[in-house]
Amino acid sequence: RALKNFEGGLLIVGTTQAGKGVMLNFIMTQAILRGDAVIFIDPKGSDRMYKAFCRACEKADRGKPLRFHPGNRSKTDGIRFDVTAVFSTGAQIATRVMSVVPGEDNVFKQFAWSCIKTFADAMIELGEKPSLKSLSQNINKGIEDLLRALILQAVKQHADTDWREQAEYFLPARRENCTDAIHELNVLVSWYENVLPTYLHTMVVGECLKIFHHSKEHYSKITATLMPIFAMLTSGPLEESLSPDPSDASDKRPIWDMESLVKCKGVLYVNLDSLSDSMIASAVGSMLLSDLTAYAGKRYNLGLNDVRISLYVDEASNVINQPLIELLNKGAEGGVYTTIAIQTVPDLAHRLGSVHAARMVLGNCNNLIALRCKDRETQDFVTETFGKTYIHNVDTTLSTHADTHLGMPSFKGGASHKRTAVREEIIPSEYLGKLPNAQFFASLGGGHLMKGRVPVIIDDEEN
Ligand SMILES: Nc1ncnc2c1ncn2[C@@H]1O[C@H](COP(=O)(O)OP(=O)(O)OP(=O)(O)O)[C@@H](O)[C@H]1O
Ligand SMILES: [Mg+2]
Incomplete structure (x- = not known):
């Protein structure tokens, strides 16, 4: 008990x-x-x-x-500790990273949280285990690579052989300064958004697309504020102790996680x-x-x-x-x-x-x-x-009185008890x-x- x-x-x-x-x-x-x-x-x-x-x-x-x-x-x-080993969703990882930012919730924190969540979800979807280090690398690079890999996955599963032509049909004319890589991604995005039936769309890709279409300037502001947080958690000795790499044979410390x-x-x-x-x-x-x-x-x-x-x-x-x-x-x-x-x-x-x-x-x-x-x-x-508690107090009075001036002694006596209680702090x-x-x-x-x-x-x- x-x-x-x-x-x-x-x-x-x-x-x-x-x-x-x-x-x-x-x-x-x-x-x-x-x-x-x-x-x-x-x-x-x-x-x-x-x-x-x-x-x-x-x-x-x-x-x-x-x-x-x-x-x-x-x-x-000592040991190495994998702080991102236990998770079931990207949201949990985002919460874990954002937990290091003290203070009240605000719009910035919410946006940063959803940004990390999207990256983590995308990595999980691609079969990659997000560690602090790999998350930070991906956020630094931007969503494009992950998005490309995710849509390519969908292409493999659902696309017709002429998917490229179908997608290009919806694309505006290619600009001169558009590199091959960017064009390729634009084609993929166009296919996903315009050709692939919506019932085959997934949440993860949807979230990545949101970041992809988001104002680049605003996004880079958010990542610029996120980077110091990641830098703090992945630099110096923390790089190995918090995001342990099991294939690093030179590190003899065992790897543990919460589970x-x-x-x-x-x-x-x-x-x-x-x-x-x-x-x-x-x-x-x-x-x-x-x-x-x-x-x-x-x-x-x-x-x-x-x-x-x-x-x-x-x-x-x-x-x-x-x-x-x-x-x-x-x-x-x-x-x-x-x-x-x-x-x-x-x-x-x-x-x-x-x-x-x-x-x-x-x-x-x-x-x-x-x-x-x-x-x-x-x-x-x-x-x-x-x-508080009642503190009891007892006042006791005894009195005697002797009167002799009439030649006849007379005595008086009295006793009184007064009990009071005050409420006071116990300690x-x-x-x-x-x-x-x-x-x-x-x-x-x-x-x-x-x-x-x-x-x-x-x-x-x-x-
Ligand atoms: N094993 C021990 N044997 C003898 N004395 C001890 C032992 N452990 C602590 N003390 C003594 O008990 C006192 C309290 O120490 P303690 O480490 O518990 O302080 P604390 O409340 O944790 O303080 P701080 O906030 O500075 O950490 C100290 O004077 C310390 O020297
Ligand atoms: Mg102490």
Whole structure:
């Protein structure tokens, strides 16, 4: 029953050095011992955490954990991770790529999304697996090649022998500056649009044609803004670690993807610290999270719930994105139990664009563990979550009175009790700022409150 409580996501807040790492270590170790598939995303990268990982795996007899540090150039250390391996439609891949662009949805993002989706769909239709690298190359080249290949496929299946003449009939006279390649494509497009019966038209080609007919200028503006995103995800060491090439014999690192990781109940530690740039680190984190979200969705649709996937995201303010929010909200249905650790609420608000958005995310976490927190906004959030209670107060008065001036002593006495109750915060915010390291208040399963201290799991070597 206790485990069931954590279905709705667990949030750990605490200022720096308050013990978030100790807490995560404690919970993560239990998950490994329990036999869950475990994914730990660590934007800061901590040796201590990785060691704790290894130790827990050893105790649980689960071999060495997988280690993914995408910024590392070594071709022997750690693993490569194919972030576009799990997909069923081009739309999912587009969502994954766009997940690295922080901020609200806007027209640009929607257009860029549909552009990536079209390219991915076209590649899938042609039997090519879209990787970040191949997608970026294709978008850079333009839709023409893919479109040509797709229509040629249709020509092979459906065209009459005189299809070329039929198509040219609909074409305006060839211009002088029109090269053979362009003319050939125009003929193909004309055949597809004018000769091929519409019931044989496909969505994929239709979408490609939309881009083909789209204003070249506008299209190049969109791709010009998309290119830096792809460049970020495919340059330097990321080229090999995120879009792995199985035929590259010089790279000894095994290739994993989300599906095989979960099916083998793998234990994966992702160290984003080795990436030189925090923006790239957050982009890679976002990609992994949206990959997991897509896979969780797939598992949910297939009705698979045999593996419990424990996801831990330290310093979540650095990598939180829409997919992670979705995982927090409904990941449990796909078997994903999410724990996120943040330092302060304003950090999260900064990443998400507004305090309102941050509050919405926090409000969706069913469980809260509050370590020491110093800033007002976080304290307010915590005290609000814990709620209020009646604090009773009893005033007792006793009085005696002796009167002697009439020569006859007279006594009076009285006793009164006054009981009042005021509604106060269960945990006054000033106490939150004074919690010693690794001590916490927790509100679990939406109302079960407790105060506790995390046991520090100590390395045998450290002593
Ligand atoms: N295995 C351990 N043995 C002994 N002390 C530890 C252990 N792990 C952490 N500590 C101590 O506990 C305290 C909290 O460290 P922790 O790494 O949990 O901080 P944190 O909340 O994650 O902070 P930050 O935001 O800087 O990452 C530190 O003083 C640290 O030295
Ligand atoms: Mg930490």
